[in-house]
Amino acid sequence: MQTFAYERPATLAEAVALLDAHGPDARVLAGGTDLVIRLRDGSARPRVVIDVKRIAELSPEIREHDGIVTIGATTVMTDLAESKLVRRLFEALAEAAAVVGSVQIRNRATLAGNICNASPAADTAPPLLVYGAVVVAAGPQGTRRIPISEFFVRSGVTALERNELVVAIELPVPTSRTGAAHLRRTRRRGHDLASVTVCCSVDANGVTRLSYGSVGPRPVLTVDESGVLADPTAADAAKAPILERMFADASPSKRSMRASPEYRLAMLRVLGSRAVRTAIERLASDAPVEE
């Protein structure tokens, strides 16, 4: 592997100062499941690697306070998938975290790393979009909050400045009853990235939020407030045109090796419809995950 300098700051202020000093020559290391691969293949060539796992402010905590659940930047997928709080309030996010990579990957990969890597196939992106997550970023000027809908710019690019890093991800606790589901299509469980990754929520007010990834340069969020999609008694024929409009932002690349654009669009329709149905069922059953 190429050589680099390694820094392990103990405080957020130190980390921000390092990022500010080294700019594009620095890379943040959290779980390393993407970065170490890129350090090895040379597609990332930082002079300094900043390991943020020993920073108290980024600790892997999941806590609820004042209607907001805060997930520390170094929280790994395993902890997210197993968290009773996340499973109760944000079931689809727990589902997405549980299908990222393998056990080995989930024990290292962080939620913050998943979104900062900004892969269009990131499995946690659709649920974060559906749940209206907010990214807390720290930089030399202090802390700012970036709505997740503005965070993903394009493949590999986020709204973060070079001298900013993610401190936590905040999720507002839903104010009305919500049912949600995450689904994905992949060639082989345990290794492959998603060919299509989908999340849907419906709430008691009839609002349906549908998000999908791996079918374009960035994950997409669409919202239906007509109440038709969320209505379990509405006919499929009434729902179909609404769903088609929601899928219209999909623009899968011809160059991806994982699946053809035609296959992805076909699977998006299947999984999208299925996610809507499952979300409706979960809202109706009103049976939260056992604690």
Place this chain on the structure above:
Amino acid sequence: MEMRSIDIVVNGRGRSLEVAVHHTLLDALRDDLELTGTKECCLVGECGACTVMVDGRIVDSCLMLAVEADGAEILTVEGLAQDGQLSPLQQAFLDKGAVQCGFCTPGQLVAAQALLDGNADPSVPEIQEGLAGNLCRCGCYFQITEAVLSAAEGGHR
């Protein structure tokens, strides 16, 4: 080349090492500690041949820098046998023919041990999920699952 000193516990024994910061935990285990049971294979976190336990959780040691392990407790395949006796899981791998070429076996064993540590009586789907990150190119998946089942609490099945 930047070096760092790290303190780790490997298979119950405290070790102090000087490691290059761009070397992985896999490099440190194999080259510095000469624990060559852990295998290097895909180097992208897909095959699981380099699986070790770090503080009780399995990781791909090819994707973890050695410096990141500073202060951690590590279990490699060499730590499974006690006093020259194979662990029940290792014995089950032999008994069920779960070892063909053997290259993936160390990673399979460590991953399976972690699964059993957290779930004494896993179902077949739970075993398949727990070992989804470990590839076997000889195709011994059926035998590996059988071995884990027989080493589990309800191993009489």
